[in-house]
Amino acid sequence: MDDEYAKLIRRMNPPRVVIDNDASEEATVIQVDSVNKHGILLEVVQVLTDMNLVITKAYISSDGGWFMDVFNVVDGDGNKIRDKGVINYITKTLESDASFVPSMRGTVGVMPSEDHTSIELSGTDRPGLLSEVCAVLADLHCNVVNAEIWTHNARAAAVVHVTDDSTGCAIEDPNRLSKIRELLCNVLKGNNDLKTAKMTLSPPGFTHRERRLHQIMFADRDYQRVERAELGKDKSSRPHVTVLDCIEKDYTVITMRSKDRPKLLFDTVCTLTDMQYVVFHGVVHTGRMEAYQEYYIRHVDGLPMSSDAERERVIQCLEAAIERRASEVSNWLSQEYFVSGDLTVVMLKHIFPHFVGTGASTPH
Secondary structure, X not given: OHHHHHHHHHHHOOOEEEEEOOOOOOOEEEEEEEEOOOXXXXXXXXXXXXXXXXXXXXXXXOHHHXXXXXXXXXXXXXXXXXXXXXXXXXXXXXXXXXXXXXXXXXXXXXXXXXXXXXXXXEEEOOOOHHHHHHHHHHHOOEEEEEEEEEEEOOEEEEEXXXXXXXXXXXXXXXHHHHHHHHHHHHHHOOOOOOOOOEOOOOOOOOOOHHHHHHHHHHHOOXXXXXXXXXXXXXXXXXXXXXXXXXXXXXXXXXXXXXXXXXXXXXXXHHHHHHOOEEEEEEEEEEOOOEEEEEEEEEEOOOOOOOOHHHHHHHHHHHHHHHHHOOOOOOOOOOOEEOOOHHHHHHHHHHHOOOHHHHOOOOOO
């Protein structure tokens, strides 16, 4: 009954989006008003970041059952959004009643769809890992359509989309999928690995790739600090996260300072949402060198954080969320690469024999 009532309220009060190019000299201002629901902030941020828009400022307020947020955005070149087609798409997408964000799934594995089979992997990071994965897939006559891999704290997670080499369609044969799973798990098993490689069959449905990578690494507990992963790092460049109590308003206050980069807001909001926290108020400011985020949050049960252990876990998880996407080798190295067939596997082996072990990925 509660779900039906909530749906009725949303139908009576559809989201309202106002896009203004005159309110700010530096950015396009997007205001979103809607009935509040868990995850709506992530939905909006995901739509904007998936369009490669940069959020320079954000003002978040979702107390009292209503969601009222303002985002200052620019395109990749730092200009306002003036294309009418883009503006209309943003408005139509944000005002629709559809859910943009899939629910969190704890499984990691092989997921067939009509166009491709999505393979989700996690295991110990080491040099040459991805080239070995691609080589196994090539031997099994799988065509790698696209793939993305993140590494952090000596752990690696990947989402790889493959098709049947002969048909160009998704692989649906259960026996073949089982064989793929078996061989890839063997590749992922590292020496003296205390954490086992993971690869299981996931239920069908829409999967947002970058959110899944966050979820896979979170489930793999990559946020737990590893001493060998800290060697050679400049600790002064690490994100600074604090968690404090706001006793007067019964909130937990989180502040984050880190180097600014694209999709930073998505990464932190995604992590808070998947950890079952709700952002009631917040502010985001970005500058040339640093980004500042401040959130007033509670758990979905309405309570603030209650223990030092919980606070420390949230700090570690947010630090990991900020660090996962960052390349440790060069800022120009892309974290997404597109490979296809045996020839590319050979090229990867020769050109990037150690890129996974360094935490970087191949360029487009």
